[in-house]
Amino acid sequence: MYRDRMCGDLRAEDAGKTATLAGWVNRRRDHGSLIFIDLRDRSGITQVVFNPQLNEAAHAAAEDLRAEWVIQISGEVVxxxxxxENPELPTGDIELVATSLTVLNPSLTPPFEVRDDIDVDYATRLEYRYLDLRRPRMYSRLALRHKVVKLMRDYLDEKGFLEIETPILTRSTPEGARDYLVPSRIHPGQFYALPQSPQQLKQLLMVSGVDRYFQIARCFRDEDLRADRQPEHTQLDLEMSFVEQEDVLNLIEDLxxxxxxxxxxxVEIEKPFPRLTYAEALERFATDKPDLRFGLEMATLTEIVRDSGFGVFKTVADSGGVIRGFSAPGCAGYARKEVDEITSIVTSAGAHGLITIAISKDASSIRNISPENVRSVIKSHVELDTVRKICTATGAAPGDMVMMIAGPEGVVNTALSILRNHLGRRLDLIDTNQVSYLFVVDFPLFEWDEDESKWAAMHHVFSSPRPGDEEKIDSDPGAVIGQLYDLVCNGIELGSGSIRITNRQLQERVFELIGHSRADVAERFGHLLRAFEYGAPPHGGAGLGVDRLMMALTGDDGIGDVIAFPKTQQAVDPLFDAPAPVEPDQLEELHIAIVQRPSE
RNA sequence: GGCCCCGUGGUGUAGCGGCCUAACACACCUCCCUGUCAAGGAGGAGAUCGGCAGUUCGAAUCUGCUCGGGGUCGCCA
Incomplete structure (x- = not known):
C-alpha cells in the first residue's frame, strides 16, 4: 500500500496519528537543517517537515528532492x-513530521511550474498537458465535468432513459458540416464518416420502441475552429417518444x-427558464443567444429617424435597412478615445460605423433636455425632439449614451450583439455568480441561402413544422415556424432540438424544398424514410453541448480548458503530434494514394 | 480562404534603428540558514531575440515572405 490518506485530508483532529502519503513535490523550502515539502496530490497539499534532529536519514534524503518528484512519506501528524498555521490551506493546522521518505520517481525540471497563477503559452501547455492538468485549476475542471456528466446520467436514468451507444463509423450525409472520413480497407474507394451527431440513429431507436434514449456522444466536424469549437466535441444527445415540444422543454429544464x-x-439560477421566441430574442437583444444576466435591450429606431434630417438614416431606411440601438447607462462621459475603441468593435463586426448620442447628466430629464445637454454628430442635423424620441425608445436617461447602428438588418444585429456583450463586461453588469438559462423557441424552419439561391434548413432537415404551418412549405417557406428550440446559457448556445418529422410525405416535401433530388434522398436517407413507414412514434429531443456547458459553468472564455486533451486552432494535437503521416504500407492497404496538387 | 494580435534564456515579460557584449522576475545550479509556506540571503550558469530574405554604415527593433500560437469573418444542417 502506497498511502493511507490523501494530501488534502488531514485536519487538526488527526494530530497524533501516523499517516503515509504519496504524491508530488509541489515546493521545497530548505532552511538548511529544517526542510519543508509541500506534498501535492489531486486532493490538495500537506506540509511535510524534515527535522534532522528527529530523523537524520529522512532529512538527508529530502535534500535531494525537487519539484514534481513523486515520493512517499510516512510520519506523524502533528x-x-x-x-x-496556514489559513490558506485546508490542511494548514497540521503538518506531517516525516520519519521515512521513499523516492518513487524523480522528475526532470518541468518546463513550467505546476501552479494556477501563471500564464503559459498554450502550445507549451498542450505539449506537456499531463503537467498542465496537475494544476489544481485544471484538475477541478476535470472533476467538475465528471460530476456534471454523472448527474446527467443519474437524472436521466431516474427518468427511465436508456443510455445506448451508436456507431462511430457511419455514413457521410449531405449538408451540414464537412465530415471526417475513414477509408475502408475492405471496400476499396469507400469511406465511413465519423458522426456529426447521432441524429438519425436516435430517431431509428425511437422507431425501435426504445422510447427514451440518451448518450454522452462524441461528435465530429471538420470545420475551422473557434474558441468554443473543437473538431470533436461531446454532446448530451437525447430523444423521447410520444412527446410534444412542451414535454421535451420541461424535461431539459428540470435536468x-x-x-x-x-x-x-x-450559483443562482433563474427558474423557470425564461422563454423567448426567436423573433423576440432578435428584437430585444439582437441575437438568438442573448446573455440574460444583464439588460441593455435594443430598440428599433428606423421609423423615428427615417425623416429626421440625417442623411445616413434616410439612405439606410429607404434601402430596406434598419437603424437600431440601445442606451449604455452612465456612459455619457465617454471620451473620444473610448468611443473610437467601441466604434472599432462594431466596424470589425461589419458595421459602417457607430452613431452615439451622449445625454449629459446635467440634464434634469429627457423631457427637459436642452441642446447643451446633447453631444452627438447628428445633433446639428436633427430636431431636439427626435433626440427625445430616441432616448425614450432606448430608455436613455441623463448620463447615458445611446449607441446606434444603421445598415442591413443582419449586420446591424451582429454588431449590436457583440457591442452589447462588450459593454455588459465593460460596465461590469454581469453577476458571475448567476447561471442564466433560457429557451429560444419558434425558430423559422427554413432560411434563404443567398449564396446558393435556395432554401436551407435552419436547424436540420428532420425538424417538424408547427402544426398548421405545413401548408406554407410550398407557399411561403420563410414563414414556416418549426417545433424547434435552442437552449442558451450565459450567452452561449448550448444546443438545440426539435420535434421530428415522422410522416414520410412531409419529410419528402422538406427534402424537395431544400433541393434534394428524389434519387439523392433515396440514396442518402432511404433507410430513415423506410423506417418511418413501419410505425414511427411521434418523437423529439435535443443535442446539447457538454463542453460548452462546462465553459458556461466555469466561466471560461473557451472550451480548451474543460477538455482534457484539446487540439489547437489548426486542429493539431501537440502532445501526440497528430495528425501525422502514415507508413506507405498502411496507405496501400487502404487503397489510398497521396496526390500532390500542382499548386503545392 | 480573408482580416487582426502575438512569437526575446526553461517560464512570463521589458527593450521597438546605434546606449544591447540584450534587462527583470520566477525556475535551474552552488553555498549559507531550525518555522517556512510565492521562505530568505550570497553567488553562478543560461537567449545571436521563431525561421528566411531584404532595407541600412548599423536590425531584437523597419519591410517582405514563411512557420507556430491565439482571436475573428467565411464556414459550423
Missing amino acids: KRREGA YIYVTERALPD
Whole structure:
C-alpha cells in the first residue's frame, strides 16, 4: 500500500496519528537543517517537515528532492506550533513530521511550474498537458465535468432513459458540416464518416420502441475552429417518444436545474427558464443567444429617424435597412478615445460605423433636455425632439449614451450583439455568480441561402413544422415556424432540438424544398424514410453541448480548458503530434494514394 | 480562404534603428540558514531575440515572405 490518506485530508483532529502519503513535490523550502515539502496530490497539499534532529536519514534524503518528484512519506501528524498555521490551506493546522521518505520517481525540471497563477503559452501547455492538468485549476475542471456528466446520467436514468451507444463509423450525409472520413480497407474507394451527431440513429431507436434514449456522444466536424469549437466535441444527445415540444422543454429544464444546482450549489439560477421566441430574442437583444444576466435591450429606431434630417438614416431606411440601438447607462462621459475603441468593435463586426448620442447628466430629464445637454454628430442635423424620441425608445436617461447602428438588418444585429456583450463586461453588469438559462423557441424552419439561391434548413432537415404551418412549405417557406428550440446559457448556445418529422410525405416535401433530388434522398436517407413507414412514434429531443456547458459553468472564455486533451486552432494535437503521416504500407492497404496538387 | 494580435534564456515579460557584449522576475545550479509556506540571503550558469530574405554604415527593433500560437469573418444542417 502506497498511502493511507490523501494530501488534502488531514485536519487538526488527526494530530497524533501516523499517516503515509504519496504524491508530488509541489515546493521545497530548505532552511538548511529544517526542510519543508509541500506534498501535492489531486486532493490538495500537506506540509511535510524534515527535522534532522528527529530523523537524520529522512532529512538527508529530502535534500535531494525537487519539484514534481513523486515520493512517499510516512510520519506523524502533528498540530502546527502556535502562529505557524496556514489559513490558506485546508490542511494548514497540521503538518506531517516525516520519519521515512521513499523516492518513487524523480522528475526532470518541468518546463513550467505546476501552479494556477501563471500564464503559459498554450502550445507549451498542450505539449506537456499531463503537467498542465496537475494544476489544481485544471484538475477541478476535470472533476467538475465528471460530476456534471454523472448527474446527467443519474437524472436521466431516474427518468427511465436508456443510455445506448451508436456507431462511430457511419455514413457521410449531405449538408451540414464537412465530415471526417475513414477509408475502408475492405471496400476499396469507400469511406465511413465519423458522426456529426447521432441524429438519425436516435430517431431509428425511437422507431425501435426504445422510447427514451440518451448518450454522452462524441461528435465530429471538420470545420475551422473557434474558441468554443473543437473538431470533436461531446454532446448530451437525447430523444423521447410520444412527446410534444412542451414535454421535451420541461424535461431539459428540470435536468439542467438538477445538474447545475448539484454541481455548483452556490450559483443562482433563474427558474423557470425564461422563454423567448426567436423573433423576440432578435428584437430585444439582437441575437438568438442573448446573455440574460444583464439588460441593455435594443430598440428599433428606423421609423423615428427615417425623416429626421440625417442623411445616413434616410439612405439606410429607404434601402430596406434598419437603424437600431440601445442606451449604455452612465456612459455619457465617454471620451473620444473610448468611443473610437467601441466604434472599432462594431466596424470589425461589419458595421459602417457607430452613431452615439451622449445625454449629459446635467440634464434634469429627457423631457427637459436642452441642446447643451446633447453631444452627438447628428445633433446639428436633427430636431431636439427626435433626440427625445430616441432616448425614450432606448430608455436613455441623463448620463447615458445611446449607441446606434444603421445598415442591413443582419449586420446591424451582429454588431449590436457583440457591442452589447462588450459593454455588459465593460460596465461590469454581469453577476458571475448567476447561471442564466433560457429557451429560444419558434425558430423559422427554413432560411434563404443567398449564396446558393435556395432554401436551407435552419436547424436540420428532420425538424417538424408547427402544426398548421405545413401548408406554407410550398407557399411561403420563410414563414414556416418549426417545433424547434435552442437552449442558451450565459450567452452561449448550448444546443438545440426539435420535434421530428415522422410522416414520410412531409419529410419528402422538406427534402424537395431544400433541393434534394428524389434519387439523392433515396440514396442518402432511404433507410430513415423506410423506417418511418413501419410505425414511427411521434418523437423529439435535443443535442446539447457538454463542453460548452462546462465553459458556461466555469466561466471560461473557451472550451480548451474543460477538455482534457484539446487540439489547437489548426486542429493539431501537440502532445501526440497528430495528425501525422502514415507508413506507405498502411496507405496501400487502404487503397489510398497521396496526390500532390500542382499548386503545392 | 480573408482580416487582426502575438512569437526575446526553461517560464512570463521589458527593450521597438546605434546606449544591447540584450534587462527583470520566477525556475535551474552552488553555498549559507531550525518555522517556512510565492521562505530568505550570497553567488553562478543560461537567449545571436521563431525561421528566411531584404532595407541600412548599423536590425531584437523597419519591410517582405514563411512557420507556430491565439482571436475573428467565411464556414459550423
